[in-house]
Amino acid sequence: MAQARISSPYSRYGVGDLWQNHYSVTLAGMGNVGLAIRSNNFLNIKNPASYTGFDSTSFLFDISVLGMYTTLKTTEISQDADYGSLGYVLFGTPVTKWWRATFGLIPFSNVGYYVTEEKNIDDIGRVRIIYEGSGGLNQLHFGNGFKITDNLSIGINTSYVWGIINRRRRVTFPDSLSMLSTRIDNFDHISDILVDIGVQYFVPLKNGMELGTGLVIKPGMDLNSTRRYLAQNYFGNNENIEFPRDTVAYSAGTKGKLEFPFGVGGGVSLRRANNFIVSMDVNWRNWKEYKSYGRSDSLQNSFSMHLGGEYIPKHNSITSYWHRVRYRLGIRYTNTYIEINNQPIKEFGISFGLGLPFRRSKSMLNFAFEFGNRGTVENNLVQENFIKFTFGLSIYERWFVKNKYR
Numbered sequence: 001m002a003q004a005r006i007s008s009p010y011s012r013y014g015v016g017d018l019w020q021n022h023y024s025v026t027l028a029g030m031g032n033v034g035l036a037i038r039s040n041n042f043l044n045i046k047n048p049a050s051y052t053g054f055d056s057t058s059f060l061f062d063i064s065v066l067g068m069y070t071t072l073k074t075t076e077i078s079q080d081a082d083y084g085s086l087g088y089v090l091f092g093t094p095v096t097k098w099w100r101a102t103f104g105l106i107p108f109s110n111v112g113y114y115v116t117e118e119k120n121i122d123d124i125g126r127v128r129i130i131y132e133g134s135g136g137l138n139q140l141h142f143g144n145g146f147k148i149t150d151n152l153s154i155g156i157n158t159s160y161v162w163g164i165i166n167r168r169r170r171v172t173f174p175d176s177l178s179m180l181s182t183r184i185d186n187f188d189h190i191s192d193i194l195v196d197i198g199v200q201y202f203v204p205l206k207n208g209m210e211l212g213t214g215l216v217i218k219p220g221m222d223l224n225s226t227r228r229y230l231a232q233n234y235f236g237n238n239e240n241i242e243f244p245r246d247t248v249a250y251s252a253g254t255k256g257k258l259e260f261p262f263g264v265g266g267g268v269s270l271r272r273a274n275n276f277i278v279s280m281d282v283n284w285r286n287w288k289e290y291k292s293y294g295r296s297d298s299l300q301n302s303f304s305m306h307l308g309g310e311y312i313p314k315h316n317s318i319t320s321y322w323h324r325v326r327y328r329l330g331i332r333y334t335n336t337y338i339e340i341n342n343q344p345i346k347e348f349g350i351s352f353g354l355g356l357p358f359r360r361s362k363s364m365l366n367f368a369f370e371f372g373n374r375g376t377v378e379n380n381l382v383q384e385n386f387i388k389f390t391f392g393l394s395i396y397e398r399w400f401v402k403n404k405y406r
Contacts (some may be wrong), residue, residue, distance in 0.1 A: 007081035025392030029353015029368035030308030031330020035267030036214035048155025051145030125175035137163035326355030
């Protein structure tokens with residue numbers, strides 16, 4: 001749990017790099033839209049009201065894998081990083097004609113960074129400060145969607161969030177063999193419940209068209225946390241060799257809370273069944289109110305816009321397999337929750353996707369590619385240029401059909 005799964009200096013803030021753009025391979029290829037989308041062949045946990053989209057005789061299974069290649073650069077240097085990770089594992093099943101349920105395991109956030117800073121001080125020489133972080137949070141997901149009418153549905157996602165985030169700071173003196181270095185470790189053990197509430201409403205139009213709207217509310221809630229704090233002095237200016245001298249401070253279990261703020265998102269979609277869908281989402285969250293152990297972080301309110309769509313040339317074609325393939329395209333812009341030196345950290349991405357259907361089945365292989373960047377080299381900051389690749393498998397099975405013959 002405490003191993004670094006990413007490499008980003010921006011994961012130092014808040015609870016790390018949020019996983020919210022990787023909840024579905026299908027939607028990742030469409031700019032990560034989804035608040036006003038429901039489907040009968042994949043699970044859309046961005047809005048729990050969407051679960052009523054799959055029928056009363058089906059069982060759905062979704063699994064994904066994520067890979068990412070990043071170039072981190074400043075005005076002076078550049079460095080490459082890459083990583084891969086299992087994405088999510090999700091299951092969906094009907095409970096009654098009007099009730100659908102989902103459950104699974106999904107990452108919530110990742111922390112992984114290593115940053116050094118050097119300065120010269122008179123009579124001391126070089127002082128090197130090293131910032132490190134690893135770990136992250138996961139969530140055990142349980143969602144429910146309820147059909148109120150054929151056009152209106154509501155839903156609720158309940159997630160048990162847990163994990164360990166380790167943040168370390170070291171101060172060393174590379175030009176001295178006698179001065180003591182210092183290392184400070186903070187281990188946060190986090191576990192609690194978060195809830196999302198969703199609503200979707202669909203209006204039938206002419207020529208088989210359908211207009212969809214969606215709303216998701218994220219209530220402000222607290223996560224319980226226990227912090228282990230350790231500060232030590234040691235000899236050694238090599239980052240891999242330390243000779244402990246003494247313990248300056250130690251705390252085995254300080255109780256506290258992470259105060260998650262209120263958020264809201266809305267979306268609209270236009271769809272023709274088995275032909276195309278176009279959708280747009282807007283999200284906002286009041287991250288300025290976020291606090292960890294009663295202290296604020298360098299956070300601002302986040303805002304994001306997503307636009308994307310899917311096109312199927314001819315879903316029932318028997319002459320060309322590629323006419324049945326789903327082609328996806330999307331774009332997104334995010335004003336992230338990070339602000340450093342009065343400089344907002346923004347993120348932009350363009351995505352492409354494919355849905356490759358199985359023969360004689362609604363099951364599908366899904367691929368998504370995203371190219372984008374985050375941050376800026378201005379004000380001595382870091383810009384991240386990234387390429388993301390996600391692969392997923394959506395399995396659709398009919399499990400609840402009674403035999404007509406004996």
